[in-house]
Amino acid sequence: MAARRADALLDLVVREPGAAGAAVVERGAARVTVVVDAGTGTARLAGGPEIAASTAERLACDARARVLLTDRAANRMYLGRSRRLASPAQIAALTADGGGSCRFPGCHHTRHLHAHHVRHWLRGGSTDIDNLVLLCSFHHRLVHDHGYLVLRPPGEDWLFHRPDGTPVEATGRLLDGSAESLVERNTRARLRIDRSTLTPDWYGDRLDPEPILDALLPPGTTAAAA
Template sequence: MPGIARALHQLPLITEASAAGELSYSKVRAITRVIGTDTSALVRIAAQLAAGTSGIRNATVTDPGTAEKILLSIARHGTASHLETLIRAARQLIAPPEDLAARRSVTWRWADDGCLELRVRLTPDQGATLIAAIEAQTPKRKPTAPDPEPVPADLVERAREQEPGLVVDGVPARRADALLALVTGHTDAGTVVERGNAEVVVHVDASTRTARLDGGPTLAPATAARLACDAKVQLLLDDRTGNRMYLGRSRRLASDAQVRALTARDGQRCQFPGCPHTRYLNAHHIIPWEVGGPTDIDNLIMICSFHHKVVHEHGYEIDRVDGRWVFRRPDGTPVPDAAEPLSGKAESLVEMHARARLCIDHTTISSKWEGDSLDVDYVLSLLLLPKRITPAA
């Protein structure tokens, strides 16, 4: 986002069209990959031409103003997919396929807050395969009616309890969840209850009850408590000097017989109110295992991984009342049986547009595309002009 903002300082026509609601964010982002920054495609091609390292012969890059007008016309009369196609074609002029394959990589680092930052570089076809797999696992947001007035008092709680939870940006968060589902094998056609061999090792200090990932950062106590219920996690208890004492408890995880009983009692679905999940459920300890909670049928409940995290990390409590489960929020109020899905409010957006004297309606951002194919070679010929050869005297 900061890079796009910097690029727009060099692109007055694109900035004006975007402010007027004519261009979507996807189109603006695509354009800034071609022009507007020191690393954009046309700038890199121009540098290669000047250095004589480009595979393009007898060509020169058109001036920035003309390039901006060309790309603006394509954005207005085409789709974001057209611009992405143009970007791929321009970038392929920068590096041959063998160079792209040689630079493929996966790297990661632990951020200061303990989160993992992953960086992946793949060839175009490999990248398309990965994107298709992630998008296939990403739930599509269903259109909903506008939020009722006034705003519900439990808005924050409801947002926390509905996937993907309280997140900065819902779409990237859902894609992150989809990627993790692909890695763990948690696709739609899977088992009801999480079972299997341990994949993650967590060190728990026997005296302080602090926890950390094996080879990774320290974990929050609530996160460690949640992982204690997880069949994919191996708990390694250490003494004060860090020496290994013993591996878990024989009764930390529910037995096969208990899982069958839980499945029959809880109906093969997550017991959190309104949750539709029926796959990869966790047998959650109502009284936490690490504080002495037994792994008995009366102390276990089936919940999905998302609501397992909500319960542990936000202080929700669970009670069995008259043969049914009651979930209580941190303030003690019960979670409604089935809350209405949240949706955005359009009123504030309309007011903002009115203050800016913008007349934006449902047709403003519509493309003027009439269905014809994008001629990539023709567009590139406009951006990369034939170089004039001065005749010898």
């Protein structure tokens, strides 16, 4: 009985109201990107895990398919110096490779992405798939205006370095310490912190920076500067 009820529900879903026996087939509006490696036959969700080959075949029956080759021979992925802007096919390949987000470590922005030339076009860089990386507008500006470097060693993922040469990690350094050690340090420093510690005693009068500067600057700084 349960199976018959499920079949009846499915029949109601696929039939147009008022049209007896007329099946209605509509494509869904959801967008799921599945990347299939033609060489190995493996399939995975963009930015996610692998899926079974049978699942990829079932999805391909009623989905749009786009071929993205990785070789250099007669390939739209490698335009060289014949074109400055990335082509739609290249944008699609970059999106599939990076999960549709900015490639800067720790950034997950998926909007306002730019196809950045790692070796700039004005310096002889080519519009090839291995010289392009997707960056959001903020990190694109960071690379161009603040001296951040983008590198890709053979067989590795994109690496980002600060202007001083230190690598940018995907996550920050883990916080350490404990509440007990903090209380111990405050006790040694004779600091009494309670719920009223952060209560301000300021009445809205104008800030006078002179006492603050007198406390921060060493004696004789003003005379030496003059």
